[in-house]
């Protein structure tokens with residue numbers, strides 16, 4: 001086992017602080033990665049604070065982080081796709097059973113035995129898996145992704161969760177070229193949704209409650225911005241959308257957005273409000289509309305997303321911080337005071 005520096009939380013009420021964790025030795029199919037940047041996702045905060053205790057209670061110490069990019073430092077004897085020095089990424093999953101129908105269909109995120117990057121049972125060392133707020137990580141080669149050579153790694157890190165979370169439902173909805181596509185909310189997820197919808201050729205419309213975000217939405221690639229609290233503005237666009245990506249994780253009126261959809265239109269949820277959202281059946285019946293959910297993406301699709309980002313020069317808009325500011329960054333994330341994702345410079349952990 002190898003001792004590795006990390007930032008961990010000791011309990012639901014603790015701040016993240018310097019710690020030492022153990023990583024396994026590199027076995028035949030493993031890739032050892034020196035972590036260079038790790039994005040901060042809302043899931044990190046929810047897990048650290050045990051806010052999802054009913055679905056998956058947090059085991060402490062907790063080392064979060066599933067938007068990982070770095071450099072390969074060592075590979076196992078059977079690894080042929082990666083070598084020392086390669087630029088790679090690791091997202092929300094580090095393993096699965098490899099054999100179930102969902103794994104066979106390249107949607108490992110729905111494998112009943114998926115191992116998430118943190119707070120999942122660790123079959124190698126016991127206890128739970130530890131995420132990317134650390135110096136290094138060792139991951140089965142099947143769950144290691146190739147980072148495009150031309151992109152800034154600080155902005156690539158958030159692609160591993162926020163990127164694939166928004167790319168996957170947009171892709172699944174088919175050819176959106178020339179079609180009217182809405183993105184609800186302009187945070188970490190929403191700003192990526194805008195970039196992808198634009199890159200796929202859609203007419204992109206952002207729904208936001210904050211008039212202050214209008215300029216930024218246009219800069220990120222939106223063609224139009226609708227202030228969702230403006231009833232007249234909403235009415236003007238009613239029944240005109242082909243697809244809407246809903247990234248809001250707070251309570252909100254989803255029926256208002258279903259009303260924006262045209263015939264056979266779909267709204268896909270990627271945010272996770274903690275209370276159920278009331279849905280009007282009538283709103284769906286008239287126009288044969290549908291509502292869906294989506295969760296990250298499989299490994300094959302995540303690689304496709306990264307390659308697409310390389311071709312189209314897409315990265316997340318990030319504020320790079322030293323790991324010593326991570327607790328403050330959590331507070332700012334709660335207030336949506338970040339454009340649009342924090343990316344931790346992990347070199348600052350080495351020198352700590």
Ligand SMILES: [Zn+2]
Pocket residue numbers: 041042043044066092161162
């Ligand atoms: Zn995430």
Ligand SMILES: [Zn+2]
Pocket residue numbers: 096097098099100101102103104108111112113114
């Ligand atoms: Zn499986």
